Amino acid sequence: MSSQSFESTRRRLTPKQADTVDRLCAAAVEVLREEDFAGLTVRTVASRAGVGPATAYTYFSSKEHLVAEVFWRRLSRSPRPEPSDSGRTGRVVAVLRDIALLLADEPGLSAAVTNALLGGDPDVEHLRGRxxxxxxxxxxxxxxxxxxxxxxxxxxxxxxxxxxxAGMGYGSYEQLADRLERSATMILE
Known part of the structure; x- marks a missing residue:
């Protein structure tokens, strides 16, 4: 999916604006590799992306909104598991495992997503719904x-x-995926 196919939750984007939003999202991930969520600021992300803070706030109302957008983009770009003959339980487990492992390689981002999605910012609420x-x-x-x-x-x-x-640090996302598999199997069988 091209970045132009995404719309910020706050406005429609031109190709140039979509590029700016992409840069801000990528910069947020980079900052979260070095800082925890508490240390993340929109100002720092804007600087890393090479844009002014006012420009960043044009697209994102808060750091929670920015992190929620990063997660939304990753989720919506991730392919849905292909239908299989593995039965209902196998299909459900594949979906849960794919979603759980979406952030497994980015521990800073995964912890930030949990914090961000719990926020009350209206833009976060919108993304949480999506x-x-x-x-x-x-x-x-x-x-x-x-x-x-x-x-x-x-x-x-x-x-x-x-x-x-997982966001609270009670196990890795790989462990989460395994636990989801066992729990979903218990529910479905």
């Missing part, structure tokens, strides 16, 4: 037609709780 709908859609596709809505909600709660635990 992220939730994307994950729900992936789980619905894996469950197949005629699935039990209570099972879907249980899987969503399972994932959200696991993400929170």
């Amino acid at each position: 992220i939730g709908l994307e994950i729900r859609g992936r789980l619905e596709g894996a469950l197949g037609a005629g699935h039990d809505p209570d099972v879907l909600e249980t899987l969503e709660l399972l994932y959200a709780g696991a993400l929170l635990r």
Whole structure:
């Protein structure tokens, strides 16, 4: 997907603006490799991206908004697992594992995402809704037609709780993926 196909939650973007947003998102990841979420500032990210702080705030209302956007972009760009003959449980496990491992190689970013998504900023709330709908859609596709809505909600709660635990440092994302697999299997079988 090209960066032009993404829209900031605050405005429509021209190609030049989309490039600026891409640079800000990439710079945020770079800063999070060196700093924890508490040390991240929009000003620092703007400097790293080569833009002024006022420009960065044109696109992102807060550092939480910026980090939530980075996660949204990674999630929406990640391919959905291909349908397989592995059955419902196998499909659901593949979805949960893919989402859990999305940030496994970026521990600073993964911890920041947990903090950011808990924020009350309206722009974060908007992205949290988009992220939730994307994950729900992936789980619905894996469950197949005629699935039990209570099972879907249980899987969503399972994932959200696991993400929170991993973001708090209670295990790695690889361990999270394994635990999600075992838990989803218990729920579905």
